C-alpha cells in the first residue's frame with residue numbers, strides 16, 4: 001500500500017484536542033482508500049519550552065525532515081511570548097522548509113450561518129494564496145536610542161522577484177484549475193510605494209503567460225471592504241505575507257466560522273515537508289474543555305491528503321464535512337450547537 | 353462674527369461633485385450658527401498635472417498654510433500614477449502639515465442597511481484613530497539588481513516613540529470623552545517582530561496614565577474578523593498607518609456604505625492646517641454623472657467645523673444626516689435610492 005510518513009505536532013491548547021480528531025478521520029480515510037499513514041508524534045509545545053527553554057530540540061527541523069508532511073494543531077500559550085513560541089516552532093518550519101505557499105480556502109458551507117445578510121454557499125467560495133516566506137514578516141530591523149525620547153524601531157519588508165513570481169505562478173495555475181478562472185491581486189501600491197508597485201509589476205508580467213485568466217487588483221483597504229460587500233466577486237486571491245494573513249482570517253469570518261477554516265503551508269516542489277494546520281490558534285479560553293471545533297483540523301487533514309496525492313480521500317473528507325454541516329449533524333458551540341470535539345470527530349470518521 | 357479660512361480643493365472625479373454639496377451645507381450651517389467661512393478654491397488635480405506636470409505649484413503647501421483648514425474632495429485619476437497624484441498632493445499635506453491623526457468614525461446610521469445580518473445602529477458605532485505620518489508608509493526603501501532574476505525591493509517601516517505616543521494619547525483622550533471608555537489597539541506583534549512589539553510596549557506605557565479606560569488589543573488579522581463578527585465590541589480603535597487604513601475602509605463597509613464615511617486629518621496642536629476629506633476616492637466609474645453620494649463629504653465638513661470650534665454646527669449637520677437617512681429622505685444609488693448628488697445636498701442644507 002502507498003505509505004505516507006506524517007509528523008504529528010498537537011502543540012498547545014485546543015491543538016491537543018483537535019489533532020486526535022484529525023487523526024481519527026485521516027485513519028478512517030486511509031482504511032477506506034487503501035493507503036497507510038506512518039505517524040510519529042512530537043510533543044513540542046510551550047510546555048516543552050517551560051521544561052527545556054526551547055520549543056523544540058536543536059535538531060527539531062532535521063527530525064521533521066524525515067517525514068512527508070507535518071500535521072500541526074496550534075502553537076502559543078499565554079505567558080510565553082510569541083517571539084518564543086511562534087518563532088521557535090511555527091515560523092522556522094515555514095521558512096526552513098520553504099513552504100512558500102499558504103493556501104486557505106474560504107467557503108460558506110451549507111448549514112452554516114454567515115454573519116453577512118442574505119448570503120448562500122454559492123456566494124462565498126474562494127481561496128487565498130498567501131506568500132509565506134518573505135514580505136512584511138522579515139528578520140531585518142532594529143531599534144535605536146532605546147529608552148529615550150528619540151527611540152525608534154524599523155522593520156524592512158523584502159520582496160524578491162523569485163518570491164513574487166513563484167507564488168503568483170502557483171496562484172495562476174490554481175485559478176486555471178477552477179471553473180471561474182479568475183485571479184485577484186491584493187496590493188497597496190498607492191501608499192506603500194517601494195515594495196507594492198514591484199508586486200504589481202510582477203503580477204502584470206506573470207499574467208502575460210495566462211491569457212485565459214481574468215485578473216484584477218485592489219488595494220488591501222478596499223479589498224477588505226469588498227470581502228464583506230461582494231464576497232461573490234472572488235475566486236482565487238493572491239497576496240503578500242501580511243495581506244494574505246489578514247484576508248485569510250477575514251475570509252473565514254465572512255464565511256461563518258474561523259473554527260472550520262483549514263490551511264496548508266506548501267512546498268510545491270516537495271523538496272521539504274509541507275505543513276497543515278487550522279487557521280485558528282490554541283484558544284486558551286476554551287482549551288481543555290473538549291468543546292473546540294475540530295473541523296478546521298480535519299479539513300486541514302484533507303488538504304494534506306490532497307498534497308500527498310490522495311485526492312479521492314481528500315474529497316471524501318470535505319464531502320463528509322459538507323454533509324455533516326448541511327444535514328444537521330453534531331456541531332460545536334461556535335456553530336450554534338452543543339456537541340463536543342469528540343462527537344464531531346467520530347461522526348465524520350464514520351461517514352468518510 | 354467668527355471667521356474661518358478654508359482652502360477648498362475639489363480635486364478629481366466625484367470630488368468635483370461632492371465638494372459643492374459639502375460647501376452648500378457648510379454655508380447653511382454658517383448662516384444658522386453665525387460664523388463666517390472665507391473660502392478660497394484651488395483647482396489642483398490630475399488635470400493640473402496634465403497641463404503643468406505638477407499636481408500643485410511649487411509653493412502649493414505655502415499657499416495652503418494661509419488657511420485654517422483644507423476641505424478636500426478626492427485625488428487620483430486613471431492614467432496618472434498614484435505616486436504622482438497622491439504623493440504630489442494628498443500625502444504631502446498629511447506629512448508637511450503634520451496631520452498625525454486620521455480620524456474615521458464608523459457608524460451604522462438609522463435607515464441604512466448593513467451587509468451584516470441583524471445589526472442595528474447601536475451595534476456599530478466606533479472611531480478608528482489612525483497614525484497618519486509614519487509607520488508602513490515610509491519614504492525609505494529601494495530596489496537592487498533591477499531587471500535580473502536576483503531583483504528585490506525593500507521598504508522600511510519606521511515607528512518612533514514620538515509618533516506612537518502622540519497618536520495613542522489622542523486616542524485615549526478621545527476614549528475618555530465617550531461613554532464606553534474603551535480603547536482597542538491593532539497590532540501584529542506575533543508576525544511583525546521588530547516594529548509591532550514596540551507599538552505594544554508604548555501602548556502599555558501610555559495606558560498607565562489612563563486607568564479609567566478599558567483596553568484590549570488584537571492582531572490585525574483577527575481584528576478584521578472581529579469587525580465582521582462583533583462590531584459591537586469596539587468603541588475607539590487605535591492603529592498604525594497601514595492597519596488604520598485597512599480598518600477604516602472595513603469599518604464603513606461593515607456599517608453599510610463607504611459613500612457616507614468621513615475622515616479628518618488633524619494636527620491637534622493647530623500649528624498647521626488640518627484637512628477633511630471623504631474616505632472614498634474619485635470613483636472614475638460614476639464621475640460626471642451627478643449620482644455620487646455627497647454624505648461623506650458633508651459629514652467631513654461637520655468634522656471640520658468641530659475642529660474649528662463650531663461644535664454646535666457640527667452636531668446640527670450630523671443630526672441632519674441622521675434624520676435624512678432615518679426618515680427616508682432622498683438617497684443615492686449606493687444606498688438603494690435614485691436621487692442625485694444635488695438632491696441630497698439640497699435636502700441637507702435645508703434642514704441643517
Ligand SMILES: CC(C)[C@H](C(=O)O)[C@@H](O)C(=O)O
Pocket residue numbers: 190191221438597
Ligand atoms: C489614497 C491612499 C494613499 C490613502 C491611504 O492609504 O492613506 C487612502 O486609501 C486613504 O485611506 O486615505
Ligand SMILES: CC(C)[C@H](C(=O)O)[C@@H](O)C(=O)O
Pocket residue numbers: 086245542543573
Ligand atoms: C501566529 C501568526 C504568526 C500567524 C501569522 O500571522 O502568520 C497566524 O496569524 C497565521 O495566520 O498563521
